[in-house]
Every structure is written in C-alpha cells, then in structure tokens.
Amino acid sequence: MPRRHVYMGVAALLLFCGMGRVDQAFAETEGVGTLAGVFARLKSCWKPPALPRGHPEMQITVLFSLQRNGEIFGKPRITFETADASEADSIPYRTAVMETLQHCTPMPFTGGLGDAVAGRPFRVRFDDRRNQPQPVERRAWLITTTL
Numbered sequence: 001m002p003r004r005h006v007y008m009g010v011a012a013l014l015l016f017c018g019m020g021r022v023d024q025a026f027a028e029t030e031g032v033g034t035l036a037g038v039f040a041r042l043k044s045c046w047k048p049p050a051l052p053r054g055h056p057e058m059q060i061t062v063l064f065s066l067q068r069n070g071e072i073f074g075k076p077r078i079t080f081e082t083a084d085a086s087e088a089d090s091i092p093y094r095t096a097v098m099e100t101l102q103h104c105t106p107m108p109f110t111g112g113l114g115d116a117v118a119g120r121p122f123r124v125r126f127d128d129r130r131n132q133p134q135p136v137e138r139r140a141w142l143i144t145t146t147l
Contacts, residue, residue: 032070033110038117039124045104048128049092058082058093061125062101068114070107079123097126 032038064076076098081090109117 031108031110031113033113035113035117038107038113038122041107042100042104042124045100046126047096047100048126049096051092057127057129058085058089059125059127060090060093060097061123062097063121063123064101065119065121066105066107066109066117068109068118070105070109070114072101072105073119076101080125093126093128100126 032041059080059082060078061080062076063079065073067073078094078097081093085093
C-alpha cells in the first residue's frame with residue numbers, strides 16, 4: 001500500500017511539472033510581460049558570429065528604444081566596443097547585434113509593459129567570451145602525511 005502512494009505522488013508531481021511547462025510556453029506565446037522576459041527573448045535571438053579558434057573576446061553595448069507595439073523606435077546605436085578589437089573583428093559582431101534586434105522585433109509586449117517601456121532607452125551588452133582558455137584548477141591544500 002505505501003508503494004502505491006509513492007507512485008501516485010510521483011505521477012501527480014510529473015503531471016504538475018508538465019502543466020507548468022505548458023503554462024510557461026503559453027505565456028511566452030501570449031506576450032512579454034516583464035523586463036526579464038525582454039532580456040530572455042533577446043538572449044534567445046542572439047547568434048554570435050562563427051569565428052576561428054583563438055579569436056579575441058568581444059563586447060558590444062547597443063542603445064535602442066522600443067515603441068508600445070514592440071517595434072524599434074529610431075536607430076539603434078552602438079555605444080561601446082572592445083578597445084583592442086580591429087575593424088575586421090568588430091564588423092561581424094556589429095552585424096550580429098543588429099540582426100538580433102531585427103529578428104526579435106516587434107517584441108510581443110503585454111499592454112502594461114508596452115506602455116511602461118515605450119520610448120525608454122535600453123542599453124544591452126553583448127558579451128562573447130567563448131574562446132577564453134579554461135582556468136586550470138590547483139589544489140589549495142597540501143596532502144598531509146601521517147607518520
């Protein structure tokens with residue numbers, strides 16, 4: 001008998017978790033209602049350029065505004081780029097940032113968020129550090145020897 005209760009509990013938990021995913025997917029198609037949702041949507045649209053191994057890291061900050069209906073208001077402007085990057089290095093990143101904004105807009109805002117962010121500037125940093133070497137772990141302690 002206790003085993004059956006465990007199975008019923010696991011089944012109820014799986015059913016509850018599955019329904020949460022359906023509700024979350026429905027909420028995403030319904031509209032973006034929070035600033036975290038705006039940034040999550042931008043992150044899902046971001047496709048960094050394909051670069052050779054050992055390419056330097058790149059950071060770009062873009063400033064843009066959105067209208068109530070989620071379309072871009074005005075012209076996005078790049079306000080920061082990594083200082084030591086050459087023109088040939090930064091052009092693919094600039095292109096990728098602008099393509100991200102084109103693919104993600106119009107942003108499907110809910111009514112309240114659309115009214116709140118209309119015309120206000122967003123400053124988003126795109127940070128690509130995928131080619132950084134992984135740090136080597138070192139032991140911070142000595143192995144003791146017992147005599």
